[in-house]
Amino acid sequence: MYSNFKEQAIEYVKQAVQEDNAGNYAKAFPLYMNALEYFKTHLKYEKNPKIKEAITQKFTEYLRRAEEIRAVLDDGGPSSASNGGDAAVASRPKTKPKNGEGGGDGEDAEQSKLRAGLNSAIVREKPNIKWSDVAGLESAKQALQEAVILPVKFPQFFTGKRRPWRAFLLYGPPGTGKSYLAKAVATEAESTFFSVSSSDLVSKWMGESEKLVSNLFQMARESAPSIIFIDEIDSLSGQRGEGNESEASRRIKTEILVQMQGVGHNDEKVLVLAATNTPYALDQAIRRRFDKRIYIPLPDLKARQHIFKVHLGDTPHNLTEIDFESLARRTEGFSGSDIAVCVKDVLFEPVRKTQDAMHFVKTPNGMWVPCGPKQQGAVQITIQELEAQGLASQILPPPISRTDFDKVLARQKPTVSKTDLEVHEKFTREFGEEG
Template sequence: MALSNNLEKAIDLVTKATKEDKNRNYEEALQLYERGVECFLYAVKYEVQRDTAKNIKAKCLQYLDRAEKLKEFLKKDCKKKPVNSKSENKGRSFDIDLDDLEKKKLLGKIEDAIVIERPHVKWSDVAGLETAKEALKEAVILPIKFPHLFTGKRIPWKGILLFGPPGTGKSYLAKAVATEADNFTFFSVSSSDLVSKWLGESEKLVKNLFELARQHKPSIIFIDEIDSLCSARSDNESESARRIKTEFLVQMQGVGNVMDGILVLGATNIPWVLDSAIRRRFEKRIYIALPEEHARLDMFKLNLGNTKHQLSETDIKVLAAKTEGYSGDDISIVVRDALMQPVRKVQSATHFKKVTGPSPTDLNVIVKDLFTPCSPGEPGAIEMTWMDVQSNKLGEPPVTMSDMLKSLATSKPTVNNDDMIKLKKFLEGFGQKG
């Protein structure tokens, strides 16, 4: 009978582990033993017959014992040779070892979702969305700063759903929460982190996610595109998809599962597909709408940043008025395209002229021999291309209003009108404006 893929891989891994063990490369041997047992675990569960599984279990006991001894040896960091590698099974339960190993593997997957480096997005970087920011401050910042306010019946929100058209700043708000909530452990989770091809593993991942959040509380679990995991239950869906949703429901508000110190933050563009029970568990459902004119004005300023430009306050107001129906992401794309216009001018220019300005290598030094692109008829124009300009002698052309208008003419809003109608209907029925 042909060996299964996992069984072949397991045999190969433990063979290499034994070789590294003999060569006293104990760290490599330990990793190979653990990976080999993981592969044996899958083979035992899903691929081999009962008689074969019994023999594999006996072998796995030896590899697990050896791995444990290597781990102890490496912890002590002593120079003497580790104890004899022959396994002496003193009544240890194989199933417990296997379960522990499997749980360790699942927790390892979930730990990858913990955001260690903060995204450096502050509340002030998010234009508009005041209601959404206030709700998140109520749920995250205030309970930490003033815990005595949240006693008795006054408890912070346990679930907040951000819904609205794509590109309006739902994920950006989550980045701001991750930055501002210093004391919180932030889990950023997607469907790929929680869905597995192995039977029963997906719901274990969901359970382990909440267990890990409880261990590291206060915690925030951010689930982007939550509709991909928690759509409405139906008779046509697979059993595995139903079990994932059931586990979510149980973990968020089931008997015996405490949510103190944990906030579940969800984001979706299509909230109407969510299961009604999941929707109920999100106590605050905040609509992140398309930005209004004053918010669009702030977005143009934020996206321009400190880039050299010749735009006046009036110019930016005109741009804000012209971009009705644009999302924050659409405005970002308009500005990014406009910022590339000076680069295109440099590429296509046939004439350059000398100007005075800050040195590209040191902005504090003003030099008088920089070259910037110009039209052939301008005074002082020299016929040359960008290939003839030294790298430290190029004067950056500023972004102009004509650059912005040119980019605006080629960039269209991406929000679908049909989706906007559905979102407003959902807002009327279940949500509140952000």
């Protein structure tokens, strides 16, 4: 079976060399990259050491050539030229021609425009989410701290062969806190944080999407130490060779592969962090680029208890520790997002009570709070009547109670199905590790 990979690689190489010799670098580059992927797969199965050595040598040659071509394309060099091959690379000008000179008219302006669009991806204000706000996920937090905090604060730790992790994939059902964890990284890290989604990197213009990817990584290298967070990476990097895959989609994936490989670049201070709800949809070559693949599961009992407290924050309530434990037990199967929605709904219950109240009591500090008709000091009056008397600013909703949660939980159901969980657990057994 593996001989097919070799044949396919050779076929791609023939086409790549043909386009390369003709000077059609934009066409030659993706062909070289496809050939390299097939050679890599073949090497996994090849048993003969002499053949392996020969293929490895060829692989290195083609990889070097692909990098040279990419450098030409990145520098705004010719996508087609008459002298082709290594001669074109050797004759590449060291500096770009100014606008109006040579053939590079508008190239700098185009790059500036692409970079201006990506500038919005830089998170300039810290999201103010600390590690302690993230419930559970201890091993995920530890791994991210090793990759993000330690290299900046203690660079002397990373000597010899010890290197920081360079690429993390966070996967799990929707709403389990993957993006929340990324926000904690943005808050805690002393690094430039780029937060991008597929819409930031996909352009309707031919060839612009891969330039956006290239520029994103280049900006990250220039701003190092830096972190690139790609949310919903599956929408950019689905399986190659699918029937509905477009040429543009294939080129974006190839560019992401090349950039994540980091050949010819010092990427030690650039961390790629990506999140997905559908890890099986990822292209296997891109999946392999992530040296850490961490499963972000549904929160356990203690984590759910913590999430209720985090989302309630300093809102007045009269819940006890026993109440929080009880709520955590009742929400088995809920994601962090489900609990956040539940608390958001509960936060409005006191407001609803205040709007519907027929009796209010005046507190010692002069505020009006809704109450029952039999409470001492109760006055039969509505919120509208208090407002009409000019007392709107003195009306306070009551503190949140356990019954408010009971009312909301009676109508709320978890959003993650057992089938979703089974898919992620299977992926973890095959390729991942527990968060």
